[in-house]
Amino acid sequence: MSRTRARTAAVVGAGAAGLVAARELLREGHAVTVFERSGRVGGTWAYDARSDPDPLGLDPAAPGAVHGSLYASLRTNLPRELMGFSGFALQGRVFAGDPRTFPGHREVLAFLDAFAEESGVAGHVRLRAEVRRLRPLGPGEGWSVEWRGDAGDAEEVFDAVVVCNGHCTVPLVPKLRGIENWRGNHMHSHNYRTPEPFQDQVVVVVGLGASGVDIAREISKVAKEVHIASRYTQDRVGKVDIYQNVWLRSEVDCIQDDGKVCFMEGSAVTADTILYCTGYRYHFPFLDVDDFTVDDNRVGPLYNHVFPPKYAPSLSFVGLPSKSIVLQTIEMEARWVARVLSGRAELPSEADMAAAVQEHNRRMEAAGKPKRHTHVLMPGWVRTCVHTCMPLVDAFLR
Numbered sequence: 001m002s003r004t005r006a007r008t009a010a011v012v013g014a015g016a017a018g019l020v021a022a023r024e025l026l027r028e029g030h031a032v033t034v035f036e037r038s039g040r041v042g043g044t045w046a047y048d049a050r051s052d053p054d055p056l057g058l059d060p061a062a063p064g065a066v067h068g069s070l071y072a073s074l075r076t077n078l079p080r081e082l083m084g085f086s087g088f089a090l091q092g093r094v095f096a097g098d099p100r101t102f103p104g105h106r107e108v109l110a111f112l113d114a115f116a117e118e119s120g121v122a123g124h125v126r127l128r129a130e131v132r133r134l135r136p137l138g139p140g141e142g143w144s145v146e147w148r149g150d151a152g153d154a155e156e157v158f159d160a161v162v163v164c165n166g167h168c169t170v171p172l173v174p175k176l177r178g179i180e181n182w183r184g185n186h187m188h189s190h191n192y193r194t195p196e197p198f199q200d201q202v203v204v205v206v207g208l209g210a211s212g213v214d215i216a217r218e219i220s221k222v223a224k225e226v227h228i229a230s231r232y233t234q235d236r237v238g239k240v241d242i243y244q245n246v247w248l249r250s251e252v253d254c255i256q257d258d259g260k261v262c263f264m265e266g267s268a269v270t271a272d273t274i275l276y277c278t279g280y281r282y283h284f285p286f287l288d289v290d291d292f293t294v295d296d297n298r299v300g301p302l303y304n305h306v307f308p309p310k311y312a313p314s315l316s317f318v319g320l321p322s323k324s325i326v327l328q329t330i331e332m333e334a335r336w337v338a339r340v341l342s343g344r345a346e347l348p349s350e351a352d353m354a355a356a357v358q359e360h361n362r363r364m365e366a367a368g369k370p371k372r373h374t375h376v377l378m379p380g381w382v383r384t385c386v387h388t389c390m391p392l393v394d395a396f397l398r
């Protein structure tokens, strides 16, 4: 692909990443169109009380599948000081009547609404416009964007495309040994909204990330027992002192023939529900390009998580990293993309970018890190975050 200055740019998605990408592109003088398949901006932060018909949410294309993964009680796990954009802070201003340091989701959504309006980005967003297919037209000829809106299907050509479709929608569900023996309920946190359905149940929560901790704590108020299974519990397995009904377990070993959930340390429980809080997988169903894969949650090849060497700079991705200071990271990525497209910043050659990606992957392998951690920027983030924000795990891991 040619590396000329982009004059028109399509942004896929009007969540936080798409909004800030649009702002940065506009600042660099590009003509921007943001395609958003839902009826509003804000992406993940637009709480949706509905959940997928399939509690595991395995098929994102299934009728009735929802984008959002927030639960009703969700508050940010980063302080508002870390959740603004440059020139438009979440700190020092209250957007939806929630001035707390760790505000609820409505406050963040109102912040994003205000950001879209006040930055002028809102005027560039097409709502109910779903991108169905993105494909390169040939060297220097730009990108075909096929999309579906209220008036039907359409195709337009842009010089550049920035993919910002989010990555907290399609559940990553581990295949537990013996799962064919399971007769109870199961669900992924993508579909968790409120604790009431777990009244008096014995629940196994798989995963000790931010959602796992939050949800386990909330469910413990109504459930009979909550057992949290995680590889990070190590020698801390056992009942949690400050709770009457919460146990830390090691990883799930298997589901026994009798349906009991058996943990690596040797204990087993008869449970009503297995609730997977095991994260999400990257998914780009509309992308029609060569030499580009998602392999065990490694998206690539991508130079610094943003540019695929073969198509850079006209194709880019903003918002892939996880376990980061999210909004600041996506803003930096967006600014980089906008400046490379306008010629104010330069990329290495295609060969050098490809070599850098290979070197990154080689180092990960040498360090024994799995592919699925490719886009994890701060591996210690979970522990740091739960230590500071979440009393339950603070008590566990202290």
Ligand SMILES: Cc1cc2nc3c(=O)[nH]c(=O)nc-3n(C[C@H](O)[C@H](O)[C@H](O)COP(=O)(O)OP(=O)(O)OC[C@H]3O[C@@H](n4cnc5c(N)ncnc54)[C@H](O)[C@@H]3O)c2cc1C
Pocket: 012, 013, 014, 015, 016, 017, 018, 035, 036, 037, 038, 041, 042, 043, 044, 045, 067, 069, 070, 071, 074, 075, 076, 077, 078, 083, 129, 130, 131, 132, 164, 165, 166, 167, 168, 211, 286, 318, 319, 325, 326, 327
């Ligand atoms: C439970 C939970 C808690 C979180 N807590 C925090 C927190 O405390 N602090 C924090 O900073 N981050 C948190 N995050 C991360 C959060 O995902 C980011 O803050 C941010 O919202 C990511 O923005 P995004 O634009 O990349 O993705 P999204 O917000 O998911 O937006 C993607 C947008 O793309 C649209 N879209 C998708 N496909 C298409 C298509 N084909 N055509 C058109 N539009 C499309 C979607 O409709 C959506 O609007 C949390 C996430 C979850 C799930």
